[in-house]
Amino acid sequence: MSRFSFTIAATDGKARTGQIDTPRGEIRTPAFMPVGTAATVKAMMPENVRATGADILLGNTYHLMLRPGAERVANLGGLHKFMNWDRPILTDSGGFQVMSLADLRKMSEDGVRFKSHIDGSEHFLSPERSMEIQKLLGSDIVMCFDECPALPADRAAITKSMELSMRWAQRSRDAFGDRPGHALFGIQQGGLEEDLRGKSAEALTSIGFDGYAVGGLAVGEGQEAMFGCLDYAPDQLPQDKPRYLMGVGKPDDIVGAVQRGIDMFDCVLPSRSGRTGQAQTRFGQVNIRNARHADDPRPLDPECTCPACSNYSRAYLHHVNKAQEIIASMLLTWHNLHYYQELMQGLRDAISVGQLDQFVAAFHAKRAEGDM
Numbered sequence: 001m002s003r004f005s006f007t008i009a010a011t012d013g014k015a016r017t018g019q020i021d022t023p024r025g026e027i028r029t030p031a032f033m034p035v036g037t038a039a040t041v042k043a044m045m046p047e048n049v050r051a052t053g054a055d056i057l058l059g060n061t062y063h064l065m066l067r068p069g070a071e072r073v074a075n076l077g078g079l080h081k082f083m084n085w086d087r088p089i090l091t092d093s094g095g096f097q098v099m100s101l102a103d104l105r106k107m108s109e110d111g112v113r114f115k116s117h118i119d120g121s122e123h124f125l126s127p128e129r130s131m132e133i134q135k136l137l138g139s140d141i142v143m144c145f146d147e148c149p150a151l152p153a154d155r156a157a158i159t160k161s162m163e164l165s166m167r168w169a170q171r172s173r174d175a176f177g178d179r180p181g182h183a184l185f186g187i188q189q190g191g192l193e194e195d196l197r198g199k200s201a202e203a204l205t206s207i208g209f210d211g212y213a214v215g216g217l218a219v220g221e222g223q224e225a226m227f228g229c230l231d232y233a234p235d236q237l238p239q240d241k242p243r244y245l246m247g248v249g250k251p252d253d254i255v256g257a258v259q260r261g262i263d264m265f266d267c268v269l270p271s272r273s274g275r276t277g278q279a280q281t282r283f284g285q286v287n288i289r290n291a292r293h294a295d296d297p298r299p300l301d302p303e304c305t306c307p308a309c310s311n312y313s314r315a316y317l318h319h320v321n322k323a324q325e326i327i328a329s330m331l332l333t334w335h336n337l338h339y340y341q342e343l344m345q346g347l348r349d350a351i352s353v354g355q356l357d358q359f360v361a362a363f364h365a366k367r368a369e370g371d372m
């Protein structure tokens with residue numbers, strides 16, 4: 001077995017279940033990747049992130065290059081040692097966040113010059129510099145430097161942006177070099193245009209990557225338009241390589257995308273909403289700050305085995321959230337990440353036995369019941 005390989009164990013319709021084998025451990029797919037922004041999954045110790053069932057974390061190139069700096073992390077032994085997570089880490093290229101977080105950006109064919117939103121210092125990102133930074137961090141799965149066009153955008157703008165991203169994909173591939181046991185993923189662009197998505201997929205396939213992301217979605221197009229694109233986009237990518245839908249998503253987004261052939265996901269929702277009192281449950285989203293929970297002695301979700309649901313009442317979660325106690329973020333983040341991993345395990349099991357349709361029907365039925 002090569003040091004980085006993807007094996008599909010079973011399929012159910014377009015859905016696949018299997019694993020990615022890496023030198024730092026296996027990644028069971030479909031997989032949800034918790035986001036570890038500034039070298040931490042906020043409000044969680046890494047051993048507890050593992051306890052939720054996560055096989056892989058996301059590292060954030062944009063934040064880490066600004067603070068503490070990629071060279072500093074490398075001098076300290078790399079991101080795995082720095083944040084005490086010895087399993088796989090996927091890092092993004094930094095490009096998406098430069099466009100959404102940085103100040104005074106100057107875009108060119110070469111790359112992006114920008115000022116840090118933290119201290120105003122000057123920085124530069126390009127395919128070559130992004131590959132260098134992700135290598136310094138010690139990332140196991142590296143993402144190409146791409147441009148995600150802001151929507152709404154006309155076809156001409158989408159075409160121009162996609163073609164730039166394909167030139168940057170080639171430059172990323174060339175700069176990545178040969179790193180056994182490490183993977184480089186290309187990112188498909190093309191907006192909601194099937195022919196442009198096809199051109200992008202052909203360009204990426206001819207360059208050759210270890211995995212392929214579907215980019216340019218979950219940027220405000222809505223679930224119906226996203227699913228419409230996912231009805232064809234994953235099939236344009238190599239069938240035998242992992243497919244990663246970037247930035248997705250809500251539980252029902254993930255279920256629909258798995259049905260359409262996606263293997264990997266990342267989203268800030270479970271961790272970010274955990275800090276704002278929003279619990280993701282099998283009955284849908286529950287706002288623990290709502291007064292209806294103030295006297296409720298029941299657990300958040302009686303079927304959930306996480307610490308929040310095993311040892312605390314809704315009344316307690318409501319109280320510590322209202323009081324803005326640190327434990328409030330800890331408990332709800334833990335629950336949300338646990339729920340996401342339980343959902344992924346359920347999807348993997350259902351695909352393994354050809355029962356995905358039944359699983360999805362039960363998933364939607366429970367959410368239609370709502371939270372009592």
Ligand SMILES: O=c1[nH]cnc2c(CCNCC3CCCCC3)c3[nH]c(NCc4cccs4)nc3cc12
Nearest residue numbers: 035037059060092096148215216217218219246247
């Ligand atoms: O084409 C894309 N190219 C590159 N990255 C994309 C991302 C960022 C994925 N998460 C990165 C993480 C790295 C570590 C820190 C957290 C993010 C997307 N996120 C979304 N939607 C969710 C969105 C999030 C914010 C606005 S839309 N669509 C995306 C499309 C692309």
Ligand SMILES: [Zn+2]
Nearest residue numbers: 304306309335
């Ligand atoms: Zn729970």
